[in-house]
Amino acid sequence: MRELALLYRQTAADLSIAREDPASTSLARYLNDLLGRSHNLAYSGAARSRPSGAWHFYAREFPRIFRRTLPFTAAAFAMFLAGMGAAVAVASADPGFERFVLNGKMMDTIERREMWTHGIVAIKPFASTAIMTNNITVSLAACAMGMFAGIGTLYMMVFNGLLIGVVASACHRAGMSLDLWSFIAPHGTLELPAIFIAGGAGLILARAILAPGTLPRRDAIAAAGSTAIRLLLGVLPLLVIAGLIEGFISPTDVPPAVKFAIGSAMLVLLTIYLSSARTTEP
Numbered sequence: 001m002r003e004l005a006l007l008y009r010q011t012a013a014d015l016s017i018a019r020e021d022p023a024s025t026s027l028a029r030y031l032n033d034l035l036g037r038s039h040n041l042a043y044s045g046a047a048r049s050r051p052s053g054a055w056h057f058y059a060r061e062f063p064r065i066f067r068r069t070l071p072f073t074a075a076a077f078a079m080f081l082a083g084m085g086a087a088v089a090v091a092s093a094d095p096g097f098e099r100f101v102l103n104g105k106m107m108d109t110i111e112r113r114e115m116w117t118h119g120i121v122a123i124k125p126f127a128s129t130a131i132m133t134n135n136i137t138v139s140l141a142a143c144a145m146g147m148f149a150g151i152g153t154l155y156m157m158v159f160n161g162l163l164i165g166v167v168a169s170a171c172h173r174a175g176m177s178l179d180l181w182s183f184i185a186p187h188g189t190l191e192l193p194a195i196f197i198a199g200g201a202g203l204i205l206a207r208a209i210l211a212p213g214t215l216p217r218r219d220a221i222a223a224a225g226s227t228a229i230r231l232l233l234g235v236l237p238l239l240v241i242a243g244l245i246e247g248f249i250s251p252t253d254v255p256p257a258v259k260f261a262i263g264s265a266m267l268v269l270l271t272i273y274l275s276s277a278r279t280t281e282p
Contacts, residue, residue, distance in 0.1 A: 008035065008038050011031055014031055015035060018031055057233070063276075065230050065234070066231070066274050070200075072200035072201070073193075073196050073197050073199070073200035074200075075203055076142075076157050076199030076200045076203060079154055082158060084165035086162065087161070087164075088165045088169050091165070092169065098169060098170045101166045102167065110174050111174060129247075132239060135195070138195060139232065142157065142198045143198045143201040144202070145202055146205035147202075150202065150206025150209075150210070153206065156202075181260075182256035182260060183250050183259070185259050185260050185262070186245045186250045187242040187243070189263045189270065190239075190245070190267075191238070191242035193270060194238040195235075197235050204231075208225075
């Protein structure tokens with residue numbers, strides 16, 4: 001299908017040239033007929049061979065696209081880890097860096113050995129909705145900012161890693177590492193991979209801009225945009241589920257062992273889903 005699309009565009013360009021030459025009337029007629037037949041083949045063939053609907057997309061197409069674009073997701077993850085590692089290193093050498101990055105109120109709460117997340121418990125439904133909205137916004141931004149040659153996506157991945165690294169360092173210094181990671185574990189095993197996938201989508205856009213390959217840059221961006229949009233659609237359910245868990249389970253007094261078990265189960269299920277979904281049509 002990708003080769004057919006490329007040939008279709010090349011033939012359309014040839015047709016445009018042929019129409020400007022009065023001596024090429026028969027050639028133009030032939031090319032126009034060829035374009036019409038290829039258009040019908042592409043769309044009617046796709047309709048016959050692929051079942052439509054959300055079930056097909058989430059059961060087969062999204063996992064397939066994820067695996068095909070895994071290097072971009074891995075690159076986004078590496079950027080996140082680089083920011084997190086740099087933050088831990090700097091905060092370990094200079095504890096004042098934590099207060100510089102985080103607001104004073106949050107640092108005061110951590111120094112009192114209190115979690116800043118307890119306020120979520122009293123307003124679970126509203127907090128859960130706000131969390132979902134924020135996570136979806138971050139994912140959309142991580143993808144869309146790839147249009148700035150990837151610089152925006154790089155910034156978002158590194159900055160988010162830096163924030164978690166600083167918070168982790170501050171909590172470790174206050175003896176609250178268990179509280180922090182037991183809070184992150186239930187929802188983070190879905191939320192963070194979803195954000196990395198969105199970041200990978202942004203890097204796909206960046207590659208189309210910087211290195212379009214054999215395609216014209218406009219066509220490369222259009223193809224990359226189609227892939228990026230499907231990746232974003234794929235992570236939306238992950239972000240919704242993560243938001244529900246973060247609003248209703250993560251900040252509660254559920255034992256840490258249970259929270260880690262929930263997080264582990266979510267990660268295993270996500271791994272099975274993304275790696276084992278069927279890749280071929282029946």
